[in-house]
Amino acid sequence: MPIPTRSFAHVRLTVTDIERSRAFYDDVFGLPVAFEVPADADEATREQLSFLYGGVIYALGDSLLGLRPVSTDRFDEDRTGLDHVSFAVDTRADLDAATAVLDERGVAHGGVKDVGAGFILEFRDPDGIALELFAPKA
Numbered sequence: 001m002p003i004p005t006r007s008f009a010h011v012r013l014t015v016t017d018i019e020r021s022r023a024f025y026d027d028v029f030g031l032p033v034a035f036e037v038p039a040d041a042d043e044a045t046r047e048q049l050s051f052l053y054g055g056v057i058y059a060l061g062d063s064l065l066g067l068r069p070v071s072t073d074r075f076d077e078d079r080t081g082l083d084h085v086s087f088a089v090d091t092r093a094d095l096d097a098a099t100a101v102l103d104e105r106g107v108a109h110g111g112v113k114d115v116g117a118g119f120i121l122e123f124r125d126p127d128g129i130a131l132e133l134f135a136p137k138a
Helices: 018-029 043-048 092-104
Strands: 010-015 033-035 056-060 063-069 085-088 109-114 118-124 130-136
Touching (some): 010 018, 092 109, 092 130
Parallel strands (some): 010 063, 085 130
Antiparallel strands (some): 118 130
């Protein structure tokens, strides 16, 4: 019998520079922080939150998106592992608005594309990790 999963619990991305990546994800997505080590945390709190490895975990609907500062190389979707992360939005209009947000921030993107079942907007984070926004067709 297959394992009865219903959704992703979380995705954690490894990044080379946590400050740079946090600035990007905070600015582009504005997600609320679910877990991080407070600057004034005592040793017991730091130990309890050691699973963060100096990174941050954001709340994303019913899921979590984490950044972990451990990688020393660059992202490559052609290697075994992660190809890209796709975030759901409600409408094509949301993708058009996202295009404007990315343009304002100087984030290169591929423009909105019709992929049959919906529309996508592709771009990359500061480590070159491939990101996508997806809107279903109405």
